[in-house]
Amino acid sequence: MKRIYLDHAATTAVDREVMQAMVPYFTERFGNASSLHTFGQDANRALASAREGVADALGADVEEIVFTSGGTESDNLALRGSLPGHKGHIITSSIEHPAILKTCRHLERLGCDVTYLPVDADGLVDPGDVESAITSETRLISVMHANNEIGTIQPVSEIGAIASDHGIPFHTDAVQSFGKTEIDVRKMNIDMLSLSSHKIYGPKGVGALYIRKGLKIEPLVYGGGHEMGIRAGTENVSGIVGFAKAVSLACERFESDTAHLVKLRDMLIDGVFGSIDDVFLNGHPTKRLPNNANMRFMFVEGEAMLMHLDIKGIAVSTGSACSSASLDPSHVLLALGISPEDVHGSIRFTHGRENTEEEIKYVLDMLPAIIEKLRAISPLTGK
Template sequence: MSYMDHSATSPVNPEVLKEMLPYFTESFGNASTLYALGREARTAMEKARKQVASLIGAQPEEVYFTSGGTESDNIAIKGTASKLKNKGNHIITSDIEHPAVEETCKYLEKNGYQVTYLPVGEEGIVKVSDVETAITPETILITVMHANNEIGTIQPIKEIGALAREKGIYFHTDAVQSVGKIPVNVGDMNVDMLSISAHKLYGPKGIGALYIRKGVRIDPLLHGGGHERGMRPGTENIPGIVGLGKACQIAEDNLEKNMEYVSSLRDRLIKGVLGKIEQSYLNGHPTKRLPNNANFRFSSIEGESLVLQLDAKGINASTGSACSSKKLEPSHVLMAIGLKEVDAHGSLRISLGTENTPQDIDYTIDAIDEVVERLRSMSPLWCATPEDA
């Protein structure tokens, strides 16, 4: 099997699993208790908090543990909206956000807030000038993802953050896809809040974190026992937290090496596919993209059929976001970059990991070529004459 859907999830690193296991059994204490078993759990949790903070250039006290990226996004956006409702009711975001941001903004629209959805152009990148134009006296939050989960494009977060800070507006970024894959430093990026999910960087599912810059005040979504300094109450998931911390430490120790290796595989894949398969195209920016992401479209191909036939050949890939894979409508991200609906349906996302090899890439190129040729031979829409593009 060649697993090539790391944007959906990643396997747990064996070192991460080893670190977690004791906290299911002998070190199972509740971190809120005062006796030795509880203190042991709390010590492990605070170690993990430092590991997460170190990866993103934050202070440990600015890191709050959550159940994952979706909860982190919800806390940041709804928490800001609630806290600053007397200051304003306007939020700025982009047309290509993850559903955890997009659907949260739509929810707030139903509850009296105004949301501006910024266009991204054919390369999938927000213009800083568009952000500036969209700002009104009522703007309380800008939320733009660091890197897109489908097409891998990296946004000008530092510049957007500088603009937000100049205007006194809170700035949140969903960095679920970028943390652990490319350098992320909350100070350099001028962000006030940043979302992380462990299972995108070889950690366990069901655990994540939200960075909240010291001095930023937002309301919690949940109320209870005061855990996580009142921002996210509920008994802490110590095994998960330990796993997230270890995954962050491994990612930090190997960041440059992994970036270089995975980007070389990505470039080999893109060159092979575009060079071998007629009427194949790369979605998103050619260079301002995650080192592990390649998103293709193929004329006269239905993406789900392509994914299923690749699966039969032992290749795991996807048509887009795992959170949207059961929806029949085309990807909102691909539609936002100007694709026709038929082309959006004919797209394939391949997201690589450190365990992939050059041999995996070469096999995948040949498999995609074979499957595309077979599907086109059955398609009444296929014409071998190149399209106008």
């Protein structure tokens, strides 16, 4: 059966060019980048070139890029590394990824104070709320660039400007937004930024944290002084080379990728609204990622929809409690003020570079009958 992958916010397939770039670093170019001999220096050059590529893509300097194991570690390093004494205040949003929210809860247990800012019905943080939340104890502001569930893009430049005026470091999780919306850390007043490789057609297990020069960050992992002493451990050279290749491809294809993604997104949303009643868009209508279409279908439950779609070969994700390990409905959708029963009926479609118009047409052909079937079973329909 034909399989259509519409869950790119979860992960992506490694691009063939990325794969090719990585292969030599598993075998003949296997050196440890810290070694002084030729093998080591070859790996070290690959690492330097990867770092330069990632820095260029963000408008940063080479020494401002620390490679990590991925987005979660980058978020942990930014937050926990900024408050090593566990004293002080953090401002964040209520719709952050668990890598931020759970880290904040951990820091609260250790003695920090955290303000979780609300969002409006479209998922936007009000920069005025950020400014009002600042106290003399505030040590960090962390607001994600784009939300992983609903795709809403936050006004990070405005928040960055406020943080800069108050002399408070500003971190943003750009794991979902990189490659899909413009990023320039200088222009946007960003002091720290998290990236992940596997969301941009790179390998899993690698990412980066941009840390503005002069910002003091305490390591989470101690050891041999790798990554400017901020992240010890022999560098994952093959992974980093693949990540850098994925970054370079994302920059190269930025215009064509985003145009393609916007076209498919709008085709999907317009098609669903044209063929199915009682459906609503989750997230901002325009300030949203080009590859995110998150919609809620009244009277039906997300896991049941997901499974019907999976049988038709279509892979999506849901905000329903039934599909999450925690059995909690999506904290993001609840924060938008959506009722819990409607949160259960939400489906996230996140398409990617390789998806086609034919595939979206196929989804639009399959979806109405699935919704109709589940609504016929549901006691909520028409009530």
